[in-house]
Amino acid sequence: MLKITPPVSDAPPTETVVARIRTNASANPERLAIVCGSDSLSWGQFDLRINRVANLMVQQGFGTGDNIAIISPNSIPYAELFMGILRAGACVTPLSSMAAPEALQKMLVDCGAKAIFVAEQYLGLVDGFISDLPIARFAIDFTHASFSDYETALAHSPTTDPLVPIQMEDAFNLIYSSGTTGTPKGILHNHWMRAAQMDRVSPNGYDAEARTLISTPLYSNTTIVSFIPTLFGGSTVHLMAKFDARTYLQIAEREKITHTMLVPVQYKRIMDVPDFDSFDLTSMRLKFSTSAPLRADVKRDVLERFPGKLVEYYGLTEGGGVTVLVADEHPTKLHTVGTLAPGNDIRLIDAAGNEVPKGTVGEICGRGPTMMAGYFGRDDLTADYIWRDAEGLVYFRSGDMGAFDEDGFLVLSDRKKDMIISGGLNIYANDLELVLLEDPDVIDAAVIGIPSEAWGETPLGLVVTRDGASRTAADILTQANARLGKSQRLSELEIRETLPRSTIGKILKKDLRAPYWDATQA
Known part of the structure; x- marks a missing residue:
């Protein structure tokens, strides 16, 4: 297998997760370890x-x-x-x-x-x-x-x-x-990779009294990065077999949950529970978000009404560069995913693999203490995923586009594969989605590129509207396009009952695009 060497750490891990679990059980056999229902x-x-x-x-x-x-x-x-x-x-x-x-x-x-x-x-x-x-x-x-x-x-x-x-x-x-x-x-x-992640256990307060509520599936890295630190710290994991916003709040209140990992769609559903404010969540110390960008307006709502700190992680299952946003400490940076985590480095590159000037959007390439060993049995895919700097150091290409602001906070633009190239111009779907989501009648939105004879491809908006909304798709389209630049404007807009999402809340854009592009190949 192609060997990937992460940066040398000042304090490399010396204890495996397996060894620590054994020690925790021996030290506190009567303490609660796992709860599910x-x-x-x-x-x-x-x-x-x-x-x-x-x-x-x-x-x-x-x-x-x-x-x-x-x-x-x-x-x-x-x-x-x-x-x-x-x-x-x-x-x-x-x-x-x-x-x-x-x-x-x-x-x-x-x-x-x-x-x-x-x-x-x-x-x-x-x-x-x-x-x-x-x-x-x-x-x-x-x-x-x-x-x-x-x-x-x-x-x-x-x-x-x-x-x-x-x-x-x-x-x-x-x-x-x-x-x-x-x-x-x-x-x-x-x-080694998983042990290196355990440096966050003590700083994040996974102590003997911690109680972590997990509602995302254990096949997801999103879940594993909360599940393992909780056990490594010797505390208690509460598992939900299936997520439901009201049930989540009931468990959090009853069990006096201190930590949780949620994906953006879960935060939105929890905050939208009509009687959210009636639940006693004062035991909550730390809430994490990852897997997709958490919208600034949702972060703001969480900070105002959901007790405990809110920390957003940006990173990949493959590992590499990680950024962290401690939202309550940076209320003016809620549109970002934070700054580099300790020991991490991120470079931004153009299509030719050259680093772009500061403030310019480029593909995010990351390097850090926690990097995958590689794609199993696929050195070819692993090699394709790597970008090397002038010194030959390995960085992982994320496929995400973004830029650092003047304070070093990373602002995401889009997935490279989700970028729409219309008439030779790059259109970032995320920019258009944010405009759609500011419409008071829109509760969910996605923008995809569809075939266009004139432009190659053109942006299509897909939205879910709130209960009771009476405006038409044409009304929403007109309002959105009035706020977008001429080269960004949506060609059409459709209202859908729902948008397809994975179990960790990511919109399945490939599924949304397929009917439009498959038709051109029929």
Whole structure:
């Protein structure tokens, strides 16, 4: 595999996540570790279940370098599988429930998964092909002739710690970046990378009394970067199997939640709960946001009404450059994603790979302490993802466009692939979406490029309007275009019931574009 060397740290990690979890369980066996609905495990119980999973892996002959897949909603079994696979020295491969069966099959073949653990809710996604693969199959919460029963298998596994040696360069997790039916792209993180992320545990207050509420799926890096630090700090994780804004607020109030990780669409839905202000959320210390830009108006609303600090992270699942915005400390910078995190560097480049002048929009290339080991089995893709500076140092190309303002805060423009080139001019969809979202009747918006004989492609606006709105698409289009420059104006606008989003809240623009572009190839 193509070797990627992150910057040398003044304090490189010396303890793996696996080792710290073991220590935490031994130190505080009675403390609550995992809660999901009405089910819970103390640290002592969690540790014994982790041992059973690890010993099951060993009994099956799985260990270092072996990929073990999971497809399940958030649950206590998911949490114990995650940590048990790691304790056995194997690599966790959490699969997206948003992926099509064809894509899931390609992922499992691509990584050569040795085993898969499946929850009944997602059996239909794999049942059509799984028996054709040379893979051990375990049913987490159902009975099936082609699957071994999870609880029965654990009952035959010892509760003693197998004490499998773990090295920092060993694989930790493999996350597939897309749920499409195209070529899978597995992002490989090693134990060094995850251990390096634990430098945020103490500064972010993941202490013994911390209680983190997680409502995004465990197959997402968004979730993992909150899940693991909570456990590393020896505190308590509260998992939601499925997000619902009112249920979230009820749990946060009842359990006196101190930390949370939410994606932008979740913040909007929570703040829009009619009686939001009636919930006692004063226990909340720290709220994180990532995966997509959080709109400035939503940040402002969160700061005014939702207790605790608000911290927005910008970064990639692949790692590289990270920026941080502590929103309450920089109320005039809510339109940005903050400044460089310690030890990180970001360069902005043009289409030719040259750095652009300060203040100019360019593709964001990042370098930092937490960088992926590479795309699994795809040195070619890994090499394509790399940009090197004059000294030959490796930076990851993000595909995002942005510019630094005069104070060093990063302002995002768009995804490079979402940029619309109309008549030879670059149009950033994000700029147009922000104008649409300022319309009082618009609650959600996306802008995509569609085919145009005159211009090559032209921007189309897609919006969701608030309940009770009576204005037409033409009315909204006219108001938006009056505020846009001549080269930015929307050619058309459509009102939709909803916009398709992934489970972590990203608008699926590829799905929105497909009907328009597929028609040109018919």
